[in-house]
Amino acid sequence: GAGVSQSPSNKVTEKGKDVELRCDPISGHTALYWYRQSLGQGLEFLIYFQGNSAPDKSGLPSDRFSAERTGGSVSTLTIQRTQQEDSAVYLCASSLSTPYGSSGNTIYFGEGSWLTVV
Amino acid sequence: AQSVTQLDSHVSVSEGTPVLLRCNYSSSYSPSLFWYVQHPNKGLQLLLKYTSAATLVKGINGFEAEFKKSETSFHLTKPSAHMSDAAEYFCVVTLSGTYKYIFGTGTRLKVLA
Numbered sequence: 268g269a270g271v272s273q274s275p276s277n278k279v280t281e282k283g284k285d286v287e288l289r290c291d292p293i294s295g296h297t298a299l300y301w302y303r304q305s306l307g308q309g310l311e312f313l314i315y316f317q318g319n320s321a322p323d324k325s326g327l328p329s330d331r332f333s334a335e336r337t338g339g340s341v342s343t344l345t346i347q348r349t350q351q352e353d354s355a356v357y358l359c360a361s362s363l364s365t366p367y368g369s370s371g372n373t374i375y376f377g378e379g380s381w382l383t384v385v
Numbered sequence: 386a387q388s389v390t391q392l393d394s395h396v397s398v399s400e401g402t403p404v405l406l407r408c409n410y411s412s413s414y415s416p417s418l419f420w421y422v423q424h425p426n427k428g429l430q431l432l433l434k435y436t437s438a439a440t441l442v443k444g445i446n447g448f449e450a451e452f453k454k455s456e457t458s459f460h461l462t463k464p465s466a467h468m469s470d471a472a473e474y475f476c477v478v479t480l481s482g483t484y485k486y487i488f489g490t491g492t493r494l495k496v497l498a
Contacts, residue, residue: 271428298484309490310475317484358428364484373419374486376428 269293271377273359279383280349288344288380292361299342300360300374301334310358316342317364349384356381387412389478391489399497404448404463406492408476411457418459419477419486420450429475435459446470471496 272291280286292299301313312326316336327333331350336342346353356379362372392407410416417436421429433444440452446469450461459476476489 300486302488310488312485315484323484360429373431373434376421376430378428381426 271359271361271375273357273377273380275380276378277381277383279385282351282384283348285345285347286349286382288346288357288359288382290342290344290359290361290377292340292342292359293375294340296361296363296375297339298362298364298372298374299336300362301342301344302358302360303328303355304358304379305355313344313357346382349382351384354382354384387416387478387480387485387487389476389487389489391474391476391492393492394490395493395495397495397497398466400468401465404461404466404470404494406461406474406476406494408450408459408461408489409457410459410476410478412478412480414480416478416480418450418452419479420444420448420459420461421475421477423473423475423491425472432461432474466494466496468496468498470494 274289299316302310304310314334315323318339319336331347334344358379360374360376362374388411390409415437419434420432422432423429432448433442435442435452443449448463450459473491473493475491477486479486
């Protein structure tokens, strides 16, 4: 696609329910990132994918959070047993990648998935 | 280790006056540096980036930034603020050979009529 696409754009869920957030990166971008942005806060790194592999999951807040990527394209971030503190904007980004990493390459962001846990 | 510090969490300017958003970085090697803008309820949009070419980088919407190695700074400027510039601005540093993009905490720009 022309840009990074995220769905749903808004999600209100009850505490304890599971949610899935989807990211469709720019075609040909092998690197994919998930970030979380809480109200009035900066960006918190969650996970990085290179192709279908996730060499860095260090930012996932707890074992309730998981993510996968299939076909080197679409990624899904799953939050199980949601808590109120999970309420935030979840941003996905993608970039081209070189043998030396993605640095210097622009990362392109989606519009975000706004999650509210009530 | 890399890090980035945005020195002001909030900046207010009057419409038509210059904008200065400050960013200092820490990096052992030559970094790549970016400025992103986030308008309310939107994703992040690239304003400009520095990747060891010209030290003065021009971006979209009249913004520019100068890479100063001696000062480890990458401040964002614009000669004349417009109401539509009101947004949150993020300075980002990354290091050659890695995938990590380190974000600053953001500067919220307010433009007064």
